[in-house]
Amino acid sequence: MKHARVIYEGAVHEATERDGRLQLKDGRLVAEDAVHWLPPLAPAPRPRTILALGLNYADHAKELEFKAPVEPLVFIKGEGTLTGHRQLTHRPADVQFMHYECELAVVIGKTAKKVKRDDAHDFVAGYTVANDYAIRDYLENWYRPNLRVKNRDTCTPLGPWLVDAADIANPMALALQTSVNGKITQAGNTRDMIFDVPFLIEYFSSFMTLQPGDLILTGTPDGVVDCRPGDVIVTEIEKVGALRNTILAA
Known part of the structure; x- marks a missing residue:
């Protein structure tokens, strides 16, 4: 559902x-x-923790001239970054390059601590689409994106739907794409993740407790382009939904 x-x-x-x-x-x-x-998250539980992956697709790492990571590159996001389907994302007036990132977002369904890979799917409530915008101008280090890159208000649209985990037979075989003003600019598949969903749940829960409502944003493939004020961005994942968002000059 x-x-x-x-x-x-x-x-x-x-x-x-x-x-x-x-x-x-x-x-x-x-x-x-x-x-x-x-954002398609119930008032309670709201996400206590938002974990986001960097360079989790080998083609995206290559696009940025980085070697594929040997362990997850992770950063934390604040809840204030989230906004909904059909909403506006603000682009600061002084930036030269701000790009989308179409990502499968995993919503944790129950408390997860020291979960084994084979049991990981039992701890997923469902999936949604995230567009985790990044502002390249403010980037100091791809391995440590600072607050101005990834923790800006309105810069993480989420939705439109939270799809029950039971309705997604294999989250690691979903086509994804992004279009800008109706032109497809990015295409990929979740099977190309370096670290898949079961691995990530096992990895995170090995040293921290995941709570219901927590989010894991799983990274984006190659094909990111600059987004200008007035652009309409649609990030779409097979069986999960098409998330629409419009860029507004700040």
Whole structure:
């Protein structure tokens, strides 16, 4: 099932997808363009921790002239970076290169500590699409992206749906693509991750406790391009959804 959180008629609603429309909990059916979309995470639990992978696709590492990492390159993001489907992301006026990153986002479903790889999927509530924008101008080191690169308000659109884990038979075989103003600029597949979802859950839970609602953003393949004010970016993952976002000059 596909779940969403939206604002409709001034109130926050949980909703599910039904025949191309949103069905609110009270049974009303509303059009997708009649609501304000929020990140598809319930009010509780909200993400306590957002873990994001850098250089988790070998082709993206090559694109940036880096060797593929031998262990996960991870940074922490704040919840304030998140925004929803069909929302605006602000591009600072002084930057020269700001690019999207289409990523499969894993939502943890129950407390995970010292989880074995073979059991990892049991701890996943579902999957959603993340667009983890990066501003190259502020990048000091690819291995340690600083706060201004990855922790800016509105710079991590998430959604539109949280898709139940049971509905994604194999998260490691999903096609993904990004389009800018209707032109496809990025294409890849989650099978090309260096560190796959079961590995990441085993790895993280070996030294920290993952809580329900925590997020793991799993990285992006090659094909990133500069995004300018007015550009409409659609990051799409097979069976998970198509996340639309518009760049606005800050």
